[in-house]
Amino acid sequence: MSEKETIIEPKKxxxxxxxxxxxxxxxxxxxFTWRDLKVRYKQTYIGIAWAFFQPFFAMVVFSIFFxxxxxxxxxxxxxxIFVFVGLLLWQFFAGSLTAVSNCLVGNKQIITKVYFPxxxxxxxxxxxxxxxxxxxxxxxxxxxxxxxxxxxLSGFLILPLLLLITFMAALGxxxxxxxxxxxxxxxxxxxxxxxxxxxxxxxxxxPASLTGIYSWFLAMNPMTGVIKAARAALLGNFxxxxxxxxxSSLACLFLMIFGFYYFKKTEKYFADIV
Numbered sequence: 222m223s224e225k226e227t228i229i230e231p232k233k234x235x236x237x238x239x240x241x242x243x244x245x246x247x248x249x250x251x252x253f254t255w256r257d258l259k260v261r262y263k264q265t266y267i268g269i270a271w272a273f274f275q276p277f278f279a280m281v282v283f284s285i286f287f288x289x290x291x292x293x294x295x296x297x298x299x300x301x302i303f304v305f306v307g308l309l310l311w312q313f314f315a316g317s318l319t320a321v322s323n324c325l326v327g328n329k330q331i332i333t334k335v336y337f338p339x340x341x342x343x344x345x346x347x348x349x350x351x352x353x354x355x356x357x358x359x360x361x362x363x364x365x366x367x368x369x370x371x372x373x374l375s376g377f378l379i380l381p382l383l384l385l386i387t388f389m390a391a392l393g394x395x396x397x398x399x400x401x402x403x404x405x406x407x408x409x410x411x412x413x414x415x416x417x418x419x420x421x422x423x424x425x426x427x428p429a430s431l432t433g434i435y436s437w438f439l440a441m442n443p444m445t446g447v448i449k450a451a452r453a454a455l456l457g458n459f460x461x462x463x464x465x466x467x468x469s470s471l472a473c474l475f476l477m478i479f480g481f482y483y484f485k486k487t488e489k490y491f492a493d494i495v
Contacts, residue, residue: 239485242338249337253345257320258352272353276312277360280305287426296428296458299368305361306455307425307448310383313354314391314444315416320346321395322412325403325491333492340484343399347392351384376455383447383454386466386473390443393477396484403491424448443472 243250262269280301287293288300295303324342325332332339365372402408423444424431439445446462446469453461 239338239340243340243344246338246341250341250345250348253341254348254352257345257349261349269356272356273360276305276308276357279308279312280360283308283426293427294431296430296452296456298452298456298458299364299370302361302364302368302370302456303428303452304426305364306452307423309354309357309361310387310448310451311420311423311425311444312357313350313384314387315420316353317347317350317388317391318395318398318416319412320350321392322398322402322408324395325399326406326409339488339491343392343396343484346395347388350391351388354384370456372455373457376451376457379450379454379461383451386447386470387444389473389477390447393473393475393480396480397476400484400487400491403487404494419444443469443476445469 258269262271283304284301288295288304293300321343324346325339328342331337364370398408398412419442422439423442424439425448429439429445429449446465446467450461450466453459
């Protein structure tokens with residue numbers, strides 16, 4: 222009597238079954254997230270405190286060179302607070318995008334040997350960066366306390382929405398780049414330069430009002446609306462630009478749908494060519 226052979230293949234399109242499958246493998250999602258956190262800070266002297274010091278030193282450098290020397294305007298807000306709100310969200314986006322883009326190549330030994338929902342890897346990469354975001358947020362609390370700056374309560378209400386938009390942008394674009402990175406390793410070389418250039422095309426170290434007639438160009442960047450809304454909500458220096466935030470939301474939603482579609486379309490080749 223011959224034995225039956227079972228072939229497991231990924232579905233070509235994204236469906237609700239993918240969510241159910243991710244839920245069934247939720248313990249594996251937790252394992253990958255915890256593993257990434259431990260591996261990143263293993264054999265370091267201060268461990269996870271690097272998630273605190275890295276954005277802090279970036280804020281200090283930007284405050285000295287852009288705030289003190291270049292006299293960059295900050296909409297009547299202490300420049301360290303102004304720049305750190307932008308840095309906090311930008312580093313969450315940039316870190317998540319980098320981690321998601323490299324998650325398949327970095328886990329090729331597992332992908333080629335064991336079946337599990339491949340979407341778990343990029344999702345766990347974003348969750349890991351969210352932990353860093355929470356730790357770095359303590360710096361913003363300290364800065365506001367130091368400068369005697371009272372945040373607006375509306376900022377805490379809109380913050381989950383802004384994090385969701387950032388999550389969609391990083392995951393969607395990251396899924397597309399991760400799929401490309403499996404076949405074309407050029408992505409790993411180009412991505413750092415792309416992120417570096419995009420930072421200066423995003424109002425992180427300068428106010429969006431400084432761009433004048435070129436503000437429409439910045440509006441094409443989804444993170445522009447997110448960072449502007451975060452500053453408006455938390456710092457209360459100007460009203461939230463809801464149309465711009467709406468455009469950013471739609472752009473990030475499109476990125477996520479496109480990224481999921483391309484990821485599922487190419488998923489069946491990952492184990493063969495990674």
